[in-house]
Amino acid sequence: xxxxxxxxxxxxxxxxxxxxxxxxxxxxxxxxxxxxxxxxxxxxxxxxxxxxxxxxxxxxxxxxxxxxxxxxxxxxxxxxxxxxxxxxxxxxxxxxxxxxxxxxxxxxxxxxxxxxxxxxxxxxxxxxxxxxxxxxxxxxxxxxxxxxxxxxxxxxxxxxxxxxxxxxxxxxxxxxxxxxxxxxxxxxxxxxxxxxxxxxxxxxxxxxxxxxxxxxxxxxxxxxxxxxxxxxxxxxxxxxxxxxxxxxxxxxxxxxxxxxxxxxxxxxxxxxxxxxxxxxxxxxxxxxxxxxxx
Amino acid sequence: xxxxxxxxxxxxxxxxxxxxxxxxxxxxxxxxxxxxxxxxxxxxxxxxxxxxxxxxxxxxxxxxxxxxxxxxxxxxxxxxxxxxxxxxxxxxxxxxxxxxxxxxxxxxxxxxxxxxxxxxxxxxxxxxxxxxxxxxxxxxxxxxxxxxxxxxxxxxxxxxxxxxxxxxxxxxxxxxxxxxxxxxxxxxxxxxxxxxxxxxxxxxxxxxxxxxxxxxxxxxxxxxxxxxxxxxxxxxxxxxxxxxxxxxxxxxxxxxxxxxxxxxx
Amino acid sequence: xxxxxxxxxxxxxxxxxxxxxxxxxxxxxxxxxxxxxxxxxxxxxxxxxxxxxxxxxxxxxxxxxxxxxxxxxxxxxxxxxxxxxxxxxxxxxxxxxxxxxxxxxxxxxxxxxxxxxxxxxxxxxxxxxxxxxxxxxxxxxxxxxxxxxxxxxxxxxxxxxxxxxxxxxxxxxxxxxxxxxxxxxxxxxxxxxxxxxxxxxxxxxxxxxxxxxxxxxxxxxxxxxxxxxxxxxxxxxxxxxxxxxxxxxxxxxxxxxxxxxxxxxxxxxxxxxxxxxxxxxxxxxxxxxxxxxxxxxxxxxxxxxxxxxxxxxxxxxxxxxxxxxxxxxxxxxxxxxxxxxxxxxxxxxxxxxxxxxxxxxx
Numbered sequence: 001x002x003x004x005x006x007x008x009x010x011x012x013x014x015x016x017x018x019x020x021x022x023x024x025x026x027x028x029x030x031x032x033x034x035x036x037x038x039x040x041x042x043x044x045x046x047x048x049x050x051x052x053x054x055x056x057x058x059x060x061x062x063x064x065x066x067x068x069x070x071x072x073x074x075x076x077x078x079x080x081x082x083x084x085x086x087x088x089x090x091x092x093x094x095x096x097x098x099x100x101x102x103x104x105x106x107x108x109x110x111x112x113x114x115x116x117x118x119x120x121x122x123x124x125x126x127x128x129x130x131x132x133x134x135x136x137x138x139x140x141x142x143x144x145x146x147x148x149x150x151x152x153x154x155x156x157x158x159x160x161x162x163x164x165x166x167x168x169x170x171x172x173x174x175x176x177x178x179x180x181x182x183x184x185x186x187x188x189x190x191x192x193x194x195x196x197x198x199x200x201x202x203x204x205x206x207x208x209x210x211x212x213x214x215x216x217x218x219x220x221x222x223x224x225x226x227x228x229x230x231x232x233x234x235x236x237x238x239x240x241x242x243x244x245x246x247x248x249x250x251x252x253x254x255x256x257x258x259x260x261x262x263x264x265x266x267x268x269x270x271x272x273x274x275x276x277x278x279x280x281x282x283x284x285x286x287x288x289x290x291x292x293x294x
Numbered sequence: 295x296x297x298x299x300x301x302x303x304x305x306x307x308x309x310x311x312x313x314x315x316x317x318x319x320x321x322x323x324x325x326x327x328x329x330x331x332x333x334x335x336x337x338x339x340x341x342x343x344x345x346x347x348x349x350x351x352x353x354x355x356x357x358x359x360x361x362x363x364x365x366x367x368x369x370x371x372x373x374x375x376x377x378x379x380x381x382x383x384x385x386x387x388x389x390x391x392x393x394x395x396x397x398x399x400x401x402x403x404x405x406x407x408x409x410x411x412x413x414x415x416x417x418x419x420x421x422x423x424x425x426x427x428x429x430x431x432x433x434x435x436x437x438x439x440x441x442x443x444x445x446x447x448x449x450x451x452x453x454x455x456x457x458x459x460x461x462x463x464x465x466x467x468x469x470x471x472x473x474x475x476x477x478x479x480x481x482x483x484x485x486x487x488x489x490x491x492x493x494x495x496x497x498x499x500x501x502x503x504x505x506x507x508x509x510x511x512x513x514x515x516x517x518x519x520x521x522x523x524x525x526x527x528x529x530x531x532x533x534x535x536x537x538x539x540x541x542x543x544x545x546x547x548x549x550x551x552x553x554x555x556x557x558x559x
Numbered sequence: 560x561x562x563x564x565x566x567x568x569x570x571x572x573x574x575x576x577x578x579x580x581x582x583x584x585x586x587x588x589x590x591x592x593x594x595x596x597x598x599x600x601x602x603x604x605x606x607x608x609x610x611x612x613x614x615x616x617x618x619x620x621x622x623x624x625x626x627x628x629x630x631x632x633x634x635x636x637x638x639x640x641x642x643x644x645x646x647x648x649x650x651x652x653x654x655x656x657x658x659x660x661x662x663x664x665x666x667x668x669x670x671x672x673x674x675x676x677x678x679x680x681x682x683x684x685x686x687x688x689x690x691x692x693x694x695x696x697x698x699x700x701x702x703x704x705x706x707x708x709x710x711x712x713x714x715x716x717x718x719x720x721x722x723x724x725x726x727x728x729x730x731x732x733x734x735x736x737x738x739x740x741x742x743x744x745x746x747x748x749x750x751x752x753x754x755x756x757x758x759x760x761x762x763x764x765x766x767x768x769x770x771x772x773x774x775x776x777x778x779x780x781x782x783x784x785x786x787x788x789x790x791x792x793x794x795x796x797x798x799x800x801x802x803x804x805x806x807x808x809x810x811x812x813x814x815x816x817x818x819x820x821x822x823x824x825x826x827x828x829x830x831x832x833x834x835x836x837x838x839x840x841x842x843x844x845x846x847x848x849x850x851x852x853x854x855x856x857x858x859x860x861x862x863x864x865x866x867x868x869x870x871x872x873x874x875x876x877x878x879x880x881x882x883x884x885x886x887x888x889x890x891x892x893x894x895x896x897x898x899x900x901x902x903x904x905x906x907x908x909x910x911x912x913x914x915x916x917x918x919x920x921x
Contacts, residue, residue, distance in 0.1 A: 004383065004384055004385040005383065005384055005385070006384065006385050006386065007384040007385075007386060008386050008387060009386075010380035010383075010384035010386045010389075011380075011386055011387075013376035013377055013379060013380035014376075014377045014380050014381070014392065016373045016376070016377070017373050017374060017377040017396070017436055017440060018377075018392070020369070020373060020429065020432050020436060021396060021399055021432065021433065021436055021437065023429070024399075024407075024411075024429060024430060024432055024433040025399050025402070025407075025433055027410070027414055028407050028410030028411055028414055029410070031409075031410040031413060031414070032406065032410055087301065088301055088302055088305050091298045091299070091300075091301035091302055092302050093299070093302075098299070098302075100547050101306075102302050102306065103543075103547060104540075104543050104544070104547055105306045105309060105310060106305075106306065106309065107543045108309065108310075108313070108536070108539065108540065108543065109309055109313075110490060110494075110539075111490050111493065111494065111536070111538075111539025111540075111542065111543060112494065112535065112536050112539060113493060113494045113495075113496060113510075113511040113535050114494050114495070114496050114511075115496045115511045115512075115514060116511060116514065116532045116535050116536070119316075119514065119528065119532055120312045120313065120315075120316050120532060121312060123315065123316065123319065123525065123528075123529065124311075124312045124315050124316075128328070129319070129327050129328065129331070129525065130315065131311065131312075131315045131333075132312075134331055162308065162309065162312065165305075166309070169305075180648065180650075182646040182647070182648060182650050183650050185612075185615075185617050185637070185644065185646070185650075186644065186646065186650040186708070186711075188616075188617070188636070188637040188638055189615065189637055189638065189642060189643060189644050189664075189712075190638075190663055190664040190667055190711055191638040191664055191667040191668055192663070192667050193667065196663075196667065200652045200654060200655065200663075201652065204652075204653045204654045205653075219401045222403075223403040223404070223405070225403075225404070225405055225497055226496045226497060243403075243405075244403055244404075244405035245405075247403075247405045247406070248405050248408065248497075251408070251409050257409075260409070264405075264406040267403060267405075267406060268402060268403065268406050271398075271401050271402065271403060272398055272401070274401075275397065275398050275401040276394075278401075279394055279397060
């Protein structure tokens with residue numbers, strides 16, 4: 001690793017970024033904190049309520065439900081997308097014309113605006129005009145994502161797999177491509193089985209990128225809003241009302257600024273905590289592989 | 295192992311099917327969409343696209359999106375370059391905390407910020423302008439850009455800097471003439487990611503705009519809730535939002551594998 | 560243990576072709592004696608790694624056969640060849656301990672723990688790794704890692720050959736010596752056939768019994784270090800080996816004399832006349848030239864530059880327009896600008912189109 005030189009003037013180079021991000025992050029956050037301890041009767045009349053919104057929130061069943069749904073959703077997403085992404089990356093060609101074909105077609109879903117992703121699946125899953133819905137219906141499956149919570153969940157999960165597995169694939173593939181040929185050759189000479197090659201060469205070398213993948217996927221699925229909003233709008237009932245959807249419903253739909261702000265803060269703190277774990281784990285892994293050298 | 299290629303092939307098929315369906319629908323008339331179920335258009339029509347290209351309320355959406363995405367990419371890359379250089383080369387008071395704090399903003403849920411942003415930009419008179427959306431998107435794109443660029447820059451040996459300074463280059467001249475060409479692919483990848491996240495984001499873009507700067511994706515949601523029936527035009531608009539992404543991928547296809555590892559492999 | 564024979568081997572990365580330029584390795588025949596220490600020497604891109612990979616089975620040659628003893632193994636997969644290979648960069652299994660790294664080849668072959676353990680411990684002792692057996696291999700220094708790669712080859716005891724692909728590239732200079740002598744010691748202990756690829760002549764010459772010099776996909780000479788030094792078979796060997804390399808100057812042949820710009824040099828051998836189109840050159844090692852005071856015989860030369868490099872001096876002299884290096888002892892006087900140059904007929908070689916030409920002794 002490069003030994004860094006101490007230079008306080010470096011702050012000047014960071015300053016523009018610091019100012020822009022601070023403008024976009026700190027001021028709004030202050031607003032949120034401000035709301036979270038007040039109540040309003042509309043207009044511009046506010047009065048102090050202290051920690052009340054937070055107390056309400058902690059005991060609110062609605063919040064618990066949304067939080068648990070969110071955790072369940074993120075868990076399922078990770079369980080499907082990470083192994084699937086790794087498996088696809090392992091099977092991808094290493095050279096030849098297949099490489100650009102794979103990379104380009106796989107990157108495609110990542111660059112579609114999120115609400116268009118929602119629209120695509122909304123159409124695709126409709127029984128009357130969608131290929132998926134129509135095919136399922138003609139197979140005799142009773143599928144209707146607007147009324148059946150299970151179908152709604154399945155649709156959103158399949159959509160998220162469709163949308164985001166490629167990120168895992170591309171990250172894992174980048175990790176795989178960085179393994180020098182000598183490792184595979186040495187493994188051949190040592191008589192290692194296919195599984196041993198995966199377990200002792202590929203998996204350790206992918207460790208860092210997989211961590212990035214897991215945590216990016218966890219964060220982003222934890223904040224998911226647009227896609228399920230377009231497909232189900234949080235329904236049927238509240239069955240697909242995830243944290244962000246609930247928050248926007250509360251803030252914009254019902255204009256309950258206080259509770260919404262309190263929820264924002266709790267939500268943000270949860271993510272901050274996860275982010276901290278992410279950062280610590282990442283830097284530790286980074287240090288370790290640096291110490292080992294190459 | 296002979297059938298190994300089947301796995302990516304099936305996956306790509308799974309990826310392309312819904313997109314194909316969207317394209318298929320965009321080339322049909324509404325009557326056909328609703329009356330017959332067919333795997334390809336019976337009466338191929340470009341009428342849906344014509345609607346979009348002739349109606350200003352549609353195509354201005356694309357222009358708006360393009361404007362704020364471009365502004366955002368330029369701001370993100372230009373501001374992040376010196377900052378990433380500072381993080382990769384120097385240690386200074388609070389550098390680690392600052393870096394962590396920047397990253398937390400990448401992880402901040404836009405839903406939390408939507409309402410405060412609305413009030414903030416309204417109060418300073420920037421509501422419904424392209425620059426407002428561009429700056430709002432900096433919240434997550436700037437930290438990301440710093441992070442990616444820092445990864446690429448750390449891979450450049452420090453000797454390059456030292457040699458240049460010994461040769462009598464001033465810092466700005468060195469940075470523009472020598473350093474930037476060295477991390478050109480890193481800059482490309484960063485711009486790609488900034489483009490991607492700014493282009494696909496909807497919640498903030500929709501909250502901060504009303505008419506003049508409304509992005510195409512927001513126009514789509516409004517149309518579907520108002521008419522609710524014009525599937526063909528909706529599909530055509532969706533197809534058109536995919537095209538910029540395809541173009542961008544095409545330009546960075548050679549760096550994509552390395553880029554997705556954020557320069558950190 | 561086996562004698563390795565390469566029969567008519569040639570390899571092209573683009574598949575069989577009629578264009579000889581496509582071949583990274585041109586047709587060659589070679590036999591490696593069981594238990595020998597061989598070095599493959601040549602500049603980058605000369606085909607030495609290709610040759611190595613053909614022996615280890617990572618590449619299947621376009622033409623020809625590879626024999627271990629008398630068995631044709633050209634198409635046998637690597638893991639069945641009983642070969643070990645050490646790469647340029649140390650290849651270790653990061654997540655395993657040193658012990659597990661060393662035991663890995665045996666485990667893969669289904670040996671019992673009881674059999675593995677004493678062997679690993681004994682080997683670790685020989686490699687000087689016994690203290691590190693419990694640590695994760697990731698945290699070791701480059702030379703320890705390279706020892707582990709070597710150990711994974713040695714653990715199998717019955718290996719046919721150990722192939723080294725520039726294994727000391729990433730090792731610090733002071734450790735290179737240590738590792739090299741340890742390698743020599745292990746070679747004596749185990750008696751495996753050793754094939755060592757390098758572009759560093761010192762490494763090759765100090766270490767191998769036989770050196771194979773390759774150039775542009777061809778073997779240009781096989782010989783002991785002495786032979787390579789005294790009688791380079793090709794002008795490339797002449798200037799690749801030795802520091803500075805051999806002086807090579809164009810000349811004309813006239814019986815037992817070479818004519819360089821009108822000056823006659825005795826060769827002590829008689830060479831047949833060559834057509835004018837042939838490229839004839841005279842090659843002489845700087846160590847085999849002698850300088851004397853001017854105007855007392857010899858060829859008149861002008862001293863261009865004197866370099867003192869410790870044990871001796873390298874004098875650069877000009878004979879008419881052509882410059883030559885001469886190694887002279889440290890104490891010798893070089894007086895003035897002019898000197899006389901003497902050739903030793905026994906060590907003056909003639910090259911015809913870059914290949915050594917042998918004359919008739921008179």
